[in-house]
Amino acid sequence: MLMPRVIALRPAQVQIDACRGCSVREAALFGALSEAGLSLLHTDRMPIEALDAPADHLIYRLGDAGSAAFTVREGLVRLERISEGGRRCIVRVAGRGELIGAEAILGERYTQDAVACTPVSLCRIPIALLERMQREEPALQLALMRRWQRALDAALTWRIDLQTGPAHHRVLRLLDLLGRHAGPDQTIWLPRREEIADLLGMALETASRSISRLRRDGVLDLLPGGRSARLDGVRLGSALAAAGVA
C-alpha cells in the first residue's frame, strides 16, 4: 500500500474555475459558500488541491496528524480500522460529495485509514483554510458540522445495517447501498471477496458463496476485471423483500 501520488495538481488560477463549475459543488462542503467566499478560497496561501489517486491507494493513515480534510469528487473511498484482535474492518464507504477526514479540524489524528476503492478524484482542503473560512463565512460553520454529523451518523447506520442478520441478507443490504453509488447503466463497484468479508464481518468464503448465488439468481452480472458488476435493481429489490428486510 503506497502513499497516493498526486497525478494532477492544477495551478490555483485554474482551480477557481474548477470549483465554480464543479459537478458536486452543491452537494459538497462549499456549496454553502457565496461567490465572494468562493474566490477567497483560492487566494489563500494554502490552496485547495485537486488530486487523483488510483484504486487501492492510501489517502491518509490512521493515527497520522491530519493537516487536511477531503471531499470526494469522483469514485469511492473506504474508511478502515483495525479492531481489537487485529481484524480489519471497513467502517464506511464514501462517495461523490462526501467529506472525509474531518477530525483533522479538531487537531486530532485520523481515526481511520482512507483507501481508494476505485480511481478517485479528491479535493484536499487544508485545515488552516477551513479555520479561516469558518471565521470569515459563518455559514460554513453550520454546513461543516452538519456534514460531519451526517458522516459519522452514516458510519453508524452502515455498521448496524451491515452487521446484523444472516450472511446472505447482509450481502443483499451491501449491494443495495453500493447501488446508491451506481454509475450509469447500474454499474457498481464490486469489492474483492476479502473486502466484502471485512465489511460484513464474515468469512471470505461465505462472501464468495453469497455472490455466486446472486449471480446464479441473475441479481448480479460480473463484468470483466472482477471489480465491477451490473446490478439488477428489480431482482435485488425482490430478494430484499423476500429476506424480510427493507
Place this chain on the structure above:
Amino acid sequence: MLMPRVIALRPAQVQIDACRGCSVREAALFGALSEAGLSLLHTDRMPIEALDAPADHLIYRLGDAGSAAFTVREGLVRLERISEGGRRCIVRVAGRGELIGAEAILGERYTQDAVACTPVSLCRIPIALLERMQREEPALQLALMRRWQRALDAALTWRIDLQTGPAHHRVLRLLDLLGRHAGPDQTIWLPRREEIADLLGMALETASRSISRLRRDGVLDLLPGGRSARLDGVRLGSALAAAGVA
C-alpha cells in the same frame, strides 16, 4: 415506556452553585467555560435544568425534534436504534460527564432513543442556550465539537468491538466496558439478558449461557435484584487475555 418525570427541578439561583461545584464539571461540556461564562449560563431565559429519572425511563425519543442536549451527571444512559428489520440495537452507553443528544444543536431530530439504564441525574441544556454560548464564548465551540466527535467516534468503536468475534468474547469485552463505569467496590450495572443480546447481536439464551459461565468462573457475582453485579477485574483481565483480546 413513559416520559421521564422531572423529579428534582431546582430554581436557577441554586443551580449556579450546583454547576460551580459540580462533580463532573471539568469532565463535562462547560468545563471549558470561564467563571464569567458560567454565571452567564444561569441568567439566560432558558436555564439549564437538573433532572433525575428512574431506571428504564425514556429521556428522548428517536425522531423527536430536539430542543436540548443533555450531560449525564450520574448513572448510565443507553442510546438505542431500531435497525432495518425491526431489530432493536443499543448503539452506545453514556456515563458520567458524557454528552448526549448533541444532534439537536443542528436543528436535527434525535437519531436514537435515550433510555436510563440506572437511575440517572442529567443536566438539560437547551439548544438556544448553546447557540448563545457559542457566540459569546468561542472556547465552547471547539469543546463542543471535540466532545461531539468523541461521542460519535465512541459509538463506532463500541459497535466494532462488540460485534466481532465469538459470543463469549463479546460478553467479556462488554463487561470490560461496563467495568469502566463501575461504582465503588466494583459494582457494575448488569443489563437484562435481552438487553445484552441486543447490545451484542446475539440470542437471549446465548447471553444467558455466557453470563452463567462467568458466574461459575467467579468473574461475576450477581447481586440481588438482578440489575447489578460485582465484577472481579483481575479474573476478567485474565479471561480477556485468554480469549486473545485486549
Place this chain on the structure above:
DNA sequence: CGAGCCGTTGAGGGGATTCAAGCTCAGTGG
C-alpha cells in the same frame, strides 16, 4: 512455464439459534 493471487466449491465440525421445558422470585388475591 511456474508462481502467486483471487475466486470458487466441497466436506466437516463447531458454535449459535431455535424450540422447549423448568426455575426463581415478586406481586396478588383468595
Place this chain on the structure above:
DNA sequence: CCACTGAGCTTGAATCCCCTCAACGGCTCG
C-alpha cells in the same frame, strides 16, 4: 398462609448456519 400468575433467567436438545480447512481453476506476470 398459600396457591396462582407472569416475568425474567437458566438449561437442555436438536438443528442449522457459518467458519475452517482444503483442493482446484482461471488469470496475470515475471
